[in-house]
Amino acid sequence: MNNLQGLKKRPRAPSWIALGLAGAVCALSSSGSWASDPAECKMVKLGSTNWSDTVATSAMAQLAMESLGYQVKLTTASQQIILAGLADKKLDTFLGYWQPTMQPVASPYIQKQQIQVLAPAALPDAQSTFAVPRYAFDAGLRTFGDIAKFKDKLDSKIYVIEPGSGSNRITAKMIESDQFGLKGFTLMESSEAGMLTAVKRAVSRQEWVVFFGWKPHPMNLQLDMVYLTGSDDVFGPGEGAATVSVMTANGYEQRCPNSGRLLQNLSFKSDQVSHLMVPILERVSPRDAAFAWLKANSEQVKPWFDGVTTLDGKPGFDAFQHFLNK
Secondary structure (H helix, E strand, C coil), X not given: CCHHHHCCCCCCCCHHHHHHHHHHXXXXXXXXXXCCCCHHHCEEXXXXXXXXXXXXXXXXXXXXXXXXXXXXXXXXXXXXXXXXHHHCCCCCEEEEEEECCCHHHHHHHHHCCCEEECCCCCEEEEEEXXXXXXXXXXXXXXXXXXXXXXXXXXXXXXXXXXXXXXXXHHHHHHXXXXXXXXXXXXXXXXXXXXXXXXXXXHHHCCCCCEEEEEECCCHHHHXXXXXXXXXXXXXCHHHHEEEEEEEEECCHHHHCHHHHHHHHHXXXXXXXXXXXXXXXXXXXXXXXXXXXXXXXXXXXXXXXXXXXXXXXXXXXXHHHHHHHHC
């Protein structure tokens, strides 16, 4: 005899039991006890430049993600490589999109919808434009139009950051077109650290120097410096007023909504980031500096975790606080 024929039919479960089970499933789901992102989102590929502000904010974001159960693969490269990595989806996110100075290099990717820019800006009170030591400002170098007047004192040099950056392209265009009478000036390109070393050396000798400055950055705390005016908005409206936004690979927020929500929530202030950058530039590891700052200021970043859970669906801010105090 067929064994199946010998089995007694089991009574069907009453409908109220089925409804109860369905309700339990919904309750589990809504309580956040299940993973809020798919497994492939566990590894977050974070791109960073060597700019100290991006290093600082990336370190804070990395710790926030790790507190939620994510793993973070940090890739440090030039902005061109970072943008290409986002476009190719080899990277998930980048926290250092300076606007408007980076717009010329980023626009092609954004227009092709290969990269998304999250709004609002993560850091709304930035600035980037030419600056000079205060003694040069007090002696008359106060505007972009004054630079050419002091060509000899400046040795016909303008100090900027690494080749290929948006600010360098803007400066090179000014020199080429003789805007502000800058024809004949030389663009002194180097790393951020290299530029600041040259500026500090000049300041120690009371030599005149024009350099590309920005905030947030400890230079604003460590140097008696003044930003030039009369720029005709070459570095953006408001004498170089800038914002710094989070970028993601196209569609990342849809693929990974929970980590995407955290990235959407990230918010920084220039003063906060400038102070965090001080120990980093003093050779404290970015991770250690960020951990100490976050532990001392956890309530300031509580809004980062609005609507955000751990990878396995538990309350995000609770996990973050436990991570900082374990």
